Amino acid sequence: MNSKNWIEALPKAFNEYRNGRNLDEVECIIPDLAGMSRGKAMPHYKFSPKQTFFLPISLFYQTISGEYVDMDIENQWMEKDIVLRPDISTACAVPWAADCSMQVINDLETRDGAPLAVAPRTVLRRVLDLYAAQGWKPIVAPEIEFYLTKPNTDPTKDIEAPIGRTGRKGARQQPFSMVAVDDYGAVIDTIYDYAEAQGLEIDTVIQEGGAGQIEFNLMHGDPMRLADRVFYFKRAIQEAALKHGLYATFMAKPMRDQPGSAMHIHQSVIDTKTGRNIFSDEAGAPTEAFYHFLGGSQKHLMEVVPFLAPYVNSYRRFAAQMSAPTNLEWAEDNRTTGLRIPHSDAAGRRVENRVTGADTNPYLSLAASLAAGYLGMMNAVAPRDAATTEVYQSEQDLPASLSAALRLLEQADDIRAVLGEEFCTMYCNIKHAELEEYQREISPWERQHLLLNV
Incomplete structure (x- = not known):
């Protein structure tokens, strides 16, 4: 050629x-x-x-x-x-x-x-091949949250919300506000232009709960294709922001008193022969596969948290109790649960993983989330009963720190076998090294409250 x-x-x-x-x-x-x-x-x-x-x-x-x-x-x-x-x-x-x-x-x-075992695309392909061997094809749809901020060139200073077209800083707690979205309309228009040029299909854009916090939803489809799109889209968003003199950040918790940013993952599975969603039977009722996917998610997502919350900062999003579930309970149309079943028809029945942060590698978080559901279906793992009320604490809350999360991953033989032992070992080594680096730092909080008071 x-x-x-x-x-x-x-x-x-x-x-x-x-x-x-x-x-x-x-x-x-x-x-x-x-x-x-x-x-x-x-x-x-x-x-x-x-x-x-x-x-x-x-x-x-x-x-x-x-x-x-x-x-x-x-x-x-x-x-x-x-x-x-x-x-x-x-x-x-x-x-x-x-x-x-x-x-x-x-x-x-x-x-x-x-194939290079430690490459993120290889890890995701391993999981997709396991689905394919069963005659299944996962379908996913990611929701990407991020903040537009003032440029922050001095890491010792707080990150600040940007100035919009009104000349005022963005205000928090304005979710779904079209006025708030329009305040940064020039940046969003550029994001749309870049996405169109790249062939990236956007579903919706909304104002989230934080000051300058935006959410883009991508059209559902093949997990590898969607991981590629998130990978491209994040860079495009950052470049669009820079063009307008702003930063775009996917940090899980960039500002102390603002909500964190997530990457919610909607997941379903179709039969490759029939094209039918295996989470619903012919009468439109939930299937055993649906419940087992939920059971596997409850059991194994706890073990793959380092892929869903990969940095020290990721756990600040959980600790803040601001729009971020810290549990793996499930319920229909309940945003306080880590696993939400959105309202839909039978063909659209899906499981929304709400615990994943915006700071994740999309290939690894998709692989980890789908691996948990796969193991649930293969091993017929029954889920706990659905939550019937708001859930702010549960008997099995997510690990509160990266070190605690790594301990769970290091002991998770089944999930490590699915994702690849060589990859998981290397990943844990890298994350332990990052923790050691962080432990050497002295934060402004320590200087403020410990310097003269202890």
């Missing part, structure tokens, strides 16, 4: 964005453990879908601060190359670039052609 042929064969959305222009640059990218974009940029003539590109595997050995972590890995610091395989179906625009540019997500392999 020559250069012209592969360019013409790119996804429709990209070629509409290109509109006959010459392609200038290609970004060959992968999602790292944090879900951020890493890779190589090159002139278009250096790229081909059949070309082999390489990156050092050591990029998976870093904490969020960039520190490298020594682990029990043979010849770890040889920094062997891993192979990038472009998934040309993911090619999309880089609409904030000055020239016509393209980004494409790559799968990762070892030099002998095996």
Whole structure:
């Protein structure tokens, strides 16, 4: 396939964005453990879908601060190359670039052609392959919350809400306010423009409960495709905000007295032969598969919290008791439960995981959430009785810290087997190292209240 042929064969959305222009640059990218974009940029003539590109595997050995972590890995610091395989179906625009540019997500392999076990896309594909072996296909729809903020160039200072078109700071507790959404209309318009150029399908946009807090819902579909879209969309949102002199943050809890940000995950499963939602029977009633998915979610989501709440800051969202469930109880149309069954018809019956934070890697949080439901269905795990009232505390609350969550993951043999033992071991090592880094820091609260009072 020559250069012209592969360019013409790119996804429709990209070629509409290109509109006959010459392609200038290609970004060959992968999602790292944090879900951020890493890779190589090159002139278009250096790229081909059949070309082999390489990156050092050591990029998976870093904490969020960039520190490298020594682990029990043979010849770890040889920094062997891993192979990038472009998934040309993911090619999309880089609409904030000055020239016509393209980004494409790559799968990762070892030099002998095996999928790289620690790559986030590989982890999600492992789970999806297990579903496929049963004749099932998961369907997901993520809801992405984030804050627009004033630029924060000094980490010692508090993050502040932005100034909208009214000239006033955004006010909290204005959920679903169209006036509040319009206050940041210029940024949202740019987000829409970028999303359209990238072929990302937006369902709805709403004002959330925090000052400058926005939620975008994406159309439901295949989990890998949706993880790719969240991966792209987060970067597009941040670039749109920067264009207007603001920051967009997906921190779980960026401001003390504001609600946290989540990434709720709606999940259902269809039979690949019939196309029927297996959570509903022919009469429209809930099935055993539905209840077992719930049972598995209650049992195993407790073990995968480090993928749903991956940083120290993630647990501040739970501790604040502000719109963030800290339990894994379930109920129909009850937003105080960690597992909510939204009102729908039988075909749309689904389980909404409400405990996942906006700061997660979408590939890993989707893999973990679907893995929990899969184990429930395979092992016929019965759920607890549905909650009938508001739930603010339960007998099995989520772990209160990253260290407590890691202890549960380290003992969870079944879930580690599904996600991959090598990956889980490396991930826990990285998270323990991040905890050690954090423990060395002295916070403003400590200086304020301990310096002269103890």
